[in-house]
Every structure is written in structure tokens, then in C-alpha cells.
Amino acid sequence: MANNPFKYGTIVQEPYFTDRKEELATIKESLNSANHLILISPRRFGKTSLILKAVHATKRPYIFINVQRAVSTADLAELIVKETLKRYPLERIKSFLKHFRIIPTISINPITNGIDVTFNPGVDSNILLEDALGLLEMVSTKKERLIAVFDEFQEILTLEKGIDKKLRAIMQEQSLVNYVFLGSQESMMTSIFEKVKSPFYHFGQLMHLKKIPFEDFHQYVQEGLSAVTTESNDLAKRILNITGCHPDYIQQLAASVWDLLNYKKLDREADAVDTAMTQLIAVHDLDFERLWTGFTKNERRILRDLATLGKLSSKDGYATSTTYSTASRMLKAGYLIKTETYEIEDPFFKNWLLTRLS
Known part of the structure; x- marks a missing residue:
């Protein structure tokens, strides 16, 4: 029996990865x-999958840091050291760690067999960060330059005031590391890297990841459905129109359609x-209800109009400035995305709203 060709909710690799050539x-x-x-791109547009595909193609060593996992500068330093230890043998790194001004405690988790790295509480976070980032330059070589990927990089601004200045001061002195910064908060990322007075102003090449073009994604979805239906062309078009070409939701809806067709769970294929x-929508009904009741009156109006x-x-008597300032806050919170215009981030929530409002 064939496997479902669509995948969602996790980092996507071959054969589930499509286009972005x-x-x-x-x-x-x-x-x-x-x-x-x-x-920079909205959440779940596939930037992590894209970056990892490119990184793997280089066959060079890399580390991947999700900044959202850190709640302090010390946490960030621990994550950097921990991920470096995953990539390089401890025997190679041991001599470098001896030069740390504050030596970390390294232990093996007996349950996961993973490496844990901790620093004593209350130590100078500036020193921890300098030593952790310095480690990246030490382990890297001209022949095998390390690639350091920082996901949701805009979150550094929540860790400590002035941390962006500290990071830039350290990173600009390094010559053997390629830094990659991913972010889903466009306004914050743009402020970090495009604002003239920002420490990271023009620190690297800036890319905005857009939606995959309709025709490219249509071919991918059609080919995936063709093994289970003769109506793959029309079904693929409907899937893309409903999801607004949002990569993750396309995969999710297409996977559900494929299951219905493959396991013959409906009378007419056209109804898939x-x-x-x-x-x-039924699966998420309670979650959507809770989400809706948590919005303010103005936020609900915006969602209604977008839907x-x-x-x-x-x-309805609201000033244009009020409407756009509220939409900006919803954009920052992840409820909306902005490509050519504002859109509801979750097309399933949008369709739930349309059902309620009809």
C-alpha cells in the first residue's frame, strides 16, 4: 500500500519538499x-526546511539554535555550547572549553542519552555569551566553515536589554562562521537588520520568503493525488484556493484528502x-471557539472582514489608524500574516469563521 505523499507539522525533507529552487x-x-x-517569512512557510536542505547540501558542519527555547542570556549560551557538543566530539572540544572563563558543567542525560550543559547561576552572562560564541570560531576551519543557524532570532530582544549590541560586537570579529538568522516577526526582524541605528544594520544578505507560486504547488499536489484519483487536477486547485497557497496548510489538507481517497471513505471523489x-474544522472546533472568545471586539471585526x-x-465607526494598529498587533501575535495584503494565518480558522458568520 502506498504511503501518504504529504507531510505537515514538522521539518519537511525529500520527497515532501517542493519547489523553492x-x-x-x-x-x-x-x-x-x-x-x-x-x-524572514511568516510562520510555517517552510523557512526552516529550506535552510536545512541548503545546509545539508553544503556537507559542512552546522548547529541549529531555536532562540525561543532560551529565557535568558545564560540559556542562550548553554544552548550554543550544547548544540556544538552534538556536532563535534567532546575530545576535540575539551581543550577549547578549558579556555572558558566560566567552565560549564557537562553531563549525559541517562534517559535520553543527550548532553546537558549548565552554568552556575548568578555568573556574568556577558562572559558566558562571549565564550560560547567564541567556541564556534574555535571549532571552525577554513576548509569546513561552521554554519550557525539561529531560528526565531527576533526573540533575542526579549532576553536582555542591549544583547543585540553584545552579539554583533562578538560576531563581527569572527571570520570562520557563517551565521544564518531566521525570523517570523517581519517588523522586528526588519528593525534589527534594516534600521540604520541597529547594531545588526546590514549585517547580512536579506531574503523575504514568499508563498510558493500557485502553478508550482499545483503540480506538486496534483502529482501526489494522481495515484488515488482521476480528478487530481480539480482537487489540487480547490486545495490551493482554500489554503491560499500556505505551504503547511496545503500539506495538511492534501494529506487528509489523500487518506479519504486512498481508503475509500466517501461516495464521490469530488466531495473529498x-x-x-x-x-x-470539527477536530479544531473547541480550540477555534476558545480562540474566538479571547479576541477583543475590534479584533473580531478585523477577522470578520478578512474572512x-x-x-x-x-x-463600523473605527478609525483607519485603529484598524491598522490592531492588525499590526495581531500580525505580531501570529494570528495574521502579511504578503501582498493582510490574511488570516490559519485558513481552517478562516473557514470556521465563515461557517459561523453565514
């Missing part, structure tokens, strides 16, 4: 230079998309 080529070129890279949507009109509106 132009972006992939640009990233490879950047990684093969001495420059750094900044990649509607049936899948009904099931997905029904496809654009922001200043009717």
Missing part, C-alpha cells in the same frame, strides 16, 4: 561566501476536499 540556489550561494544570511475540510471581504475595513 530559486531561493535554494540563492541560499547556497550565500553559504558558499563569507557573508551572513537573514531569512469538502469532507476533509469539514473533518479538520468575508478579504481585506481590512474601517467601517
